Amino acid sequence: MTFQELQPKISAIIADTNTVRDEKLLAVCQLLNENVEYYNWVGFYFANHENKTLHLGPYVGAETDHTVIPFGKGICGQVAESNANFVVPDVAAQDNYIACSFTVKSEIVVPLFVNGQNIGQIDIDSHVIDPFTEADERFLEFVNQEVAKLF
Numbered sequence: 358m359t360f361q362e363l364q365p366k367i368s369a370i371i372a373d374t375n376t377v378r379d380e381k382l383l384a385v386c387q388l389l390n391e392n393v394e395y396y397n398w399v400g401f402y403f404a405n406h407e408n409k410t411l412h413l414g415p416y417v418g419a420e421t422d423h424t425v426i427p428f429g430k431g432i433c434g435q436v437a438e439s440n441a442n443f444v445v446p447d448v449a450a451q452d453n454y455i456a457c458s459f460t461v462k463s464e465i466v467v468p469l470f471v472n473g474q475n476i477g478q479i480d481i482d483s484h485v486i487d488p489f490t491e492a493d494e495r496f497l498e499f500v501n502q503e504v505a506k507l508f
């Protein structure tokens with residue numbers, strides 16, 4: 358399914374009044390994981406600005422021990438500080454990387470903003486080296502704009 362085909366499905370999940378926020382977030386993760394071949398782990402992390410930590414929210418994929426990540430640590434922690442998208446074409450070449458699994462070859466993290474504040478991020482791991490393009494970034498920015506409506 359193309360990103361263009363997925364966009365209205367994302368919007369429909371967010372607009373569904375019969376489900377609570379975490380169910381919607383999980384449904385978004387499932388939709389992306391099932392319909393984008395190289396999205397092998399899809400999840401949300403949410404910021405605790407007081408403690409300067411990220412906390413794992415709904416996700417789909419292999420279990421992870423990384424349920425709390427300090428700001429600045431790994432790709433997700435760096436995005437919490439930079440407020441910018443971070444694409445890692447090959448995790449083996451990245452210094453400040455927290456390995457989740459030896460099967461993960463690349464990662465993309467896109468921050469989630471609500472009223473201008475970075476409240477979290479969508480994190481996607483792939484078992485493929487360098488699959489992410491600018492189209493992925495724009496699509497995931499759209500996803501986060503929709504998700505922001507839940508906060």
